[in-house]
Amino acid sequence: MGLVLLVIIWLITLVSTYFFVAKTWWLPVGASAAAAGIDHHFATTYLLMGVVFVAAQFTLGYFAWRYRDGDSSLPARYSHGNNTLEIVWTVLTFILFVGLNLMSSSIWASERFRPAEPGAVQVEVTGMQFAWYFRYPGPDGKFGTTKPELIDASAGGEAAIGLDTREAASKDDVVTGTMYVPVDREVEVILRAQDVIHSFFVPAMRFKQDAVPGLAIHMHFTPISIGDYEIACAELCGLGHYKMHGMLKVVSQEEFDRWLAAREAEKQ
């Protein structure tokens, strides 16, 4: 029985580890400035935890076999433990865990402690059952007021987010269902939710943040490669949660300017 346990535990460990090491399934290719740092820290944590995982499982399997009860087994050792060992593994684990935490804190700080740089492209993202809307402030750089009583989701566009179109600052606001941003420029995202909590998740950008009704959450990220990236909702928001998706199009600055100008022109 000891041998069977050893074989099964070792096999499970090896097979699980194989798929991690072979990266058969892995984080999607990163396309934002923060992705490299996050992925690197993921890999570091992964390596250290992987070693602990394999070592602990192998030891468990080995001990099960080595110390099995049999005719030739030695009597069990009468020992209540070893204080030195307790201290050693407590301190080592503490250093490993807290060390990992400290290593990652600077990435977290640069992602979340500082506000977006001046000159970042501003996009307001509004989540509602079950769609994402994106709003750009237009040439005046100001978002017009939205009012809950003006919301008409069935009309889509500006009406879906309840934009007060009579206001001056609203005149040049652009509301779309697809998110366009220029490459290599920081994007300031202002997250809102209209009904329930949603979560704006762009796997390739290593970006995730809940959108909470009643709050306007300011976040930022910098896309570094041109392409189309899927947006998902990562917070259970109701029966259509699975289909609440959108598309982020990262384009060149020129193409972004052209696209925005065309949307402005459509409004006139």
Add this chain to the structure above:
Amino acid sequence: MSTPEFAAHESHAHAAPQGFIRKWVFSLDHKVIGLQYYFLALTAVFVGMFLSLLMRIHLIWPSVALPLIGEIRPETYLSLLTMHGTIMVFFVLTTAPQGGFGNYFLPIQIGAADMAFPVLNMLSFWVTFLAYLVMLAAFFVTGGAPLHGWTGYPPLSALPSAGPGEGLGADLWVISIALFCIGALMSALNFITTTLDMRCKGLSLMRMPLTCWAWFITAILGLLAFGVLFSAGILLLADRNMGTSFFVPLVTVNGQLAAHKGGSPLLWQHLFWFFGHPEVYIAILPAMGLCSQLVSVFSRKPIFGYKAMVYAILSIGLLGFMVWGHHMFMSGMSPYTAFAFSLMTMAIGVPSAIKTFNWLGTLWGGRIRFSSPMLFAIGFVSMFVSGGISGPFLAQPVLDIPLHDTYFVTGHFHLIMGVASIFGIFAATYYWFPKMFGRMMNESLARWHFWFTFIGTYAIFMPMHYLGMAGHPRRYSQLTELNYLHGLVPLQKFITYAAFVTIASQFIFLFNLFWSMKGGKKASDNPWEATTLEWTTATPPPHDNFGGHTPVVYNGPYEYSVPGALRDYVMQTDPTTVAAH
């Protein structure tokens, strides 16, 4: 003249009831109440498992029509996952290890005749039973069961217009949880008082089996955590039915302006997780205590580092209340607090690791007997390592950015909180069945059950980590909408097939359990040659546990292979005191 202590003890030694109702239904006997909790959890675990089976079927065959149930719609899928999570967490993982085995064996292991408050004990079970009925009723009302997930985040859970099931079904869900909290609070008071006041002569705290330590600390966690959840539940009920706005700001749902303003959705999350994280330890601590016990019994060795184990349980209990924010790194709470919560969460990993080292240390140099309880105890250690190792990923807010609310989390907490705890429940069942029913369970069936469950649960939950790394969000009823999920469908299929096999193999356990009650081999009073007090009394134990006398304890709980002793174990009640080590 009797001393106050003597009087206190006498009051618990109530006479054995005669009628069926007082003996088996409204019983005051902690052993009967323990069994009632256990069988409640047993029905709940099969309901919860059946719901998960429907979910797995729906995920890979979204449009298949099932007999009697028909086609599972997206909202039905969400109701299934809500009820699966709620039933498993509350009525299985909280109920069986503490209410079931804790009730049955805490008094016996500390040499008491019953719990401190037998009537309160009976009440706590029946309130829990009522909570269970109310929870199940949610399936049968108009609109069906709620779809807001077991975490019930408002505004989704607060507004009947937010989705199907958010009407009466959601009200029943909240009421059931509030009732459950009342039952759990009464039970916690009872466990704490019993442990502190009713230990027999010689059983100092540091001579208690680690099972008793675990039940004791779990009860303290329950006392502090369920009170908060109860309050949160009442506030949510008020938001839903009385027009208050604790958790709901100004929102427009389905084109209608809801009649709320100024509430904070994050307030619920703080209250919920202030309960929710200690709840994880409420589920796992009894299993940790039990596996410490079993690893020592079946390795025929004293537990490695008894004091370290006690301090680890205590620090897990303390730190468990300082880490709730790690569920909320992406919620919109201040990013500065994330730093503190992350640090505390990494710190709580240390006592968990200490426990693992000590289990390995106990095996080291032992003489291991692979009886079925020990197989499940070793399985527990393996699962605990595998589920624990992903903790330091999720504890770091930076890594939560890609991983939060993906299948990585689902894999993590199922392994550590679900499967590891369930392995604890299985181990406890195989270990204590002879004491509870006077017969042994069938060992071959138990082994088959172990191998299917051990390999099967790994096959189900390990691939979920891969899904999560690839960015697969949780709680998606269909995999058709996001393009990047299409490539992950084969993995989802594999998980469903593994679930079929694993679920089917649970019927081996069910058969063994009921068949052995009548057909099992007669058990002796101490079939495992263990040292703690439950093995000194008759099998099954008499109504007052020790047949008219009160045991006196001379030794620690883990005196195995003592040099010079007659047998390879020294009972806690053997007067030949083992020299302090």
